[in-house]
Amino acid sequence: MAERNFLLALHDIAPATWQDYRPFVEAIDAMGNIPMTWLVVPDFHHQSATFEDTAFQNMLEQRLARGDELVLHGFFHCDDGPAPRTPHEYFMRRIYTYEGEFYGLARDEAQRRLEQGMELFERRGWPLHGFVAPAWLMSQGTRDALSALPLSYTTDTAHIYRLPEFEAIDVPTLVWSARSRWRRGMSWVVNELARHRHRQRQAIRLGLHPVDMRHSISHKYWLETVSRLLEEGYTPRTKIGWLNHLNLESRHVA
Numbered sequence: 001m002a003e004r005n006f007l008l009a010l011h012d013i014a015p016a017t018w019q020d021y022r023p024f025v026e027a028i029d030a031m032g033n034i035p036m037t038w039l040v041v042p043d044f045h046h047q048s049a050t051f052e053d054t055a056f057q058n059m060l061e062q063r064l065a066r067g068d069e070l071v072l073h074g075f076f077h078c079d080d081g082p083a084p085r086t087p088h089e090y091f092m093r094r095i096y097t098y099e100g101e102f103y104g105l106a107r108d109e110a111q112r113r114l115e116q117g118m119e120l121f122e123r124r125g126w127p128l129h130g131f132v133a134p135a136w137l138m139s140q141g142t143r144d145a146l147s148a149l150p151l152s153y154t155t156d157t158a159h160i161y162r163l164p165e166f167e168a169i170d171v172p173t174l175v176w177s178a179r180s181r182w183r184r185g186m187s188w189v190v191n192e193l194a195r196h197r198h199r200q201r202q203a204i205r206l207g208l209h210p211v212d213m214r215h216s217i218s219h220k221y222w223l224e225t226v227s228r229l230l231e232e233g234y235t236p237r238t239k240i241g242w243l244n245h246l247n248l249e250s251r252h253v254a
Contacts, residue, residue: 005203005242006234007171008226009037011132012077012210013060014044015053020210027223034226034236038063039073039132042117046076051120060126069238070126074101074134075113100137107141114145129240130154153243157207160239169246172198174225175207178218188221195225203242204234 008028010021028034038060043049050056060070079100102110114131121128129152133142136156146154147164154161157175159168174191177183198204206225212218230236237245 002202004199004201004232004234005237005245006226006229007037007203007205007237007239007242008034008208009039009071009132009205009239010208011039011073012044012134013038013040013073014048014050014077015056016044016048017210018056018059020213024208024213024219024222028226031227031230033067034230035067035069035238035241036063037069037071037130037238037240039071041073041077041134042075042120044076045078046080051124057124061124064126067238067241069130069240070121070128071130071132071239072114072117072121072128073132075117076101077134079103100133100135102133102142103135103137103139105139105141107144110139110142111145111148114142114149118149118151129243152240155205155239160243162243170201171203171205172201173205173207176209176212176218176221178209178211178215184215184217188217191221191225203237204229205239 010025013021025036028036040050040060041048042051050060064070077099102113105113117131118128131146131151131154133154138146138154138156143166147166149163151163153163154166155171157173158170160171161168172194174194176187176191178187195204206222208222212222226236
């Protein structure tokens with residue numbers, strides 16, 4: 001069987017969410033050397049500024065030293081644009097999610113926020129390879145802006161895209177909807193079916209959110225899933241680590 005990989009990604013990383021994640025991260029660290037991808041929000045909901053919290057930044061730098069990856073994850077991670085104008089837009093921005101920050105942005109504003117976030121990473125000396133839009137939602141303006149910036153990849157729920165061409169690589173994602181009891185119950189079923197369906201894929205992503213950490217069923221599920229994937233021989237990698245691994249494999253084949 002070809003090598004299988006899993007990419008463990010922690011979404012919505014900011015000082016305000018760290019206490020949710022801390023016990024989970026400590027439990028993952030206790031399993032061994034499992035690299036993680038941290039999706040960092042510069043100013044979460046305009047209330048939690050990552051780059052003004054020295055202790056939090058120091059913690060993230062310790063994660064980099066362990067081999068983890070830091071990714072730019074929006075800028076504010078909330079949709080503060082003009083009110084929706086169509087039923088479809090209302091559904092996407094008010095029912096599907098309130099956090100689709102980059103869903104409605106024109107290119108100029110998307111590029112401004114992207115460059116502002118990139119500058120913060122650069123100022124801190126953090127390597128930056130990827131951008132993930134909040135809720136994985138990107139306007140055409142956002143895609144146009146990404147095509148002009150020196151980043152290696154972006155993602156949606158089903159793909160990792162190599163930039164600047166948006167070359168799509170199929171990488172399915174397990175993700176929970178943990179905000180209500182019935183959604184948590186359904187998420188367990190949906191994710192287990194997906195994990196089984198995609199068991200022959202070369203890579204699978206685990207997309208975790210702070211709310212998952214607040215409920216025992218989802219917190220336990222993610223820990224058990226990581227343990228199960230390790231037992232089944234999956235290799236844990238960061239997103240950029242896996243993309244670099246693919247590049248190395250393709251050169252060997254060539």
